[in-house]
Amino acid sequence: MSTPSQLSTNADLRILQRNMAAALMQPLTRHDGLQSRTQVDFITPNDRLSGFQRLEIYARQYWFRLLDCLYDDYPALRVLLGEMRFHKLCRDYLAAHPSTSWTLRNLGSQLSAFITEPKARDVARVEWAQTLAFDEPQKKTLHIDDLLGADPSALRLGLQPCVIALRIDHAVDHFITAMKKTDADVRSGASQAMSQAPTRAAIIKAPRLKKEVLHLVIHRHENTLYFKRLTREAFLMLTALRDGLTLADAVELALAEADPTTDWPVQIRDWFAEWSQLGWFCKPSPQP
């Protein structure tokens, strides 16, 4: 819709803002410019810049800011894909999923679902989980003593929102750890760069990302993020509890195909002792 020449109502203001937002959020050209067919009749030129050039400043600012945010939040994905592929992915993603949140923290919330390639998708899932684990709430923790004497067929537990359990097909935890180590080596070698213009650190050579079925927990403990690998049974149990099953049902589900020669009651007690010590349990959300 063409922009009204006078803004006398809120509806007029909305049309102006829609048209300007559409101009800024459309993909930039290959040379990071504004698309030449963009309507700019609502911007006045000045003695140095045309309306098109003035709007272009905002378009570039929009794209660079959002790309920068994905660069910050997905360093491992960038290493895995390499600069060119990562950059293209980010641009395609942002064109398909403009930010709908007031906080840039949520910018990558749809990224893993957008990616079709399995390795990259797994890395994106883990990096999004790290974002969640960083600042999701840590509710009042339930301790193992709070559970003693409870009836397993009625007992439900909640999992802390800052504890994220993922089943993935690649050893992303080792990939990220290896990457951080290399990255730290590179950075410490160039540590006096403080007074220089900030430039994105050169991309490091990607460590190998092995195919391996993983039951991974990404969690925060005393404000530091950790990875923890679980066995299949432990993972099934934890996620069943997270999803609202009673303790008795969670045990049944977790052990449905388990090795009968293992002493499961002892195993389960050990898991609970550890998870409870890590503060992973909280009161469950009310059942729908």
Next chain:
Amino acid sequence: MPANAFNGHTDLGIGLRVPHYRHILEKKPVCGWFEIISENFMVDGGRPLEVLDSILEQYRVVQHGVSMYFGNADPLNRDHVKKLKRLVKRTNTPWLSDHLCWGSVDGRCSHDLLPMPYTMSVAKHTAQKIKQASDFLEVPICVENVSSYAEFTQNEMTEWEFLNEVVEHADCGILLDVNNIYVSSENHRFDPFEYLRAMPHHRVGQIHIAGHQRFEHVILDTHDHPVPDPVWDLYAEAIRLSGNTATLLEWDDRIPSFDEVHAEALKANRYLHEHA
């Protein structure tokens, strides 16, 4: 709004930024107050809130926001203002600031501080939203003038006339960013001193000072340099007109050591003694 809504907070502050967390928590430097970016702490847990609580034990904190977008045609975002109110209760901020700008439409967010079209109908709409926010948050609001790089063909008045209309209708305060006035005055070729003289001085609750970067055809508001002389000149005039006012140095990119930022902020004292 009478100026005394901001009384008792007239010293120098520094923007609280991540690279300085450790220094501040360990060394506990003397500093009048810290300005925090509200959005960085509108989370439900983790290190940001732990750091904030430690800072609050030692220092006064004033909240500055970047995403309330009073100028959006869309209504205020309920999720956002509710979270903001929780933070206001935590920090006990004496006032709260955000920008006179727009930034999202139909739920799509630019994460930028986009310029307003200067018309009377837009001024009234914007003022109404500032009032709504202030009533809901139960804290005085100061709106900040932004740097801009473009102007709309629909404009009916100057930026300072628009700012006046907004704050009079909203009965709110002003966070006067003298660097932004300078940047916009160069980009749009107006006299920044005329802008300053046109301000309702009793409404100026806070002043921002910062640095910028000059390119061939435009000046960008980058907050990555010391405060340049023309901005200090505007600051001197601003405090001569508004009196001693809470002043904050913004340094957001290529951030040097805390001591360097602090030293730059303290330069404002010289002007406060001479001009206020």
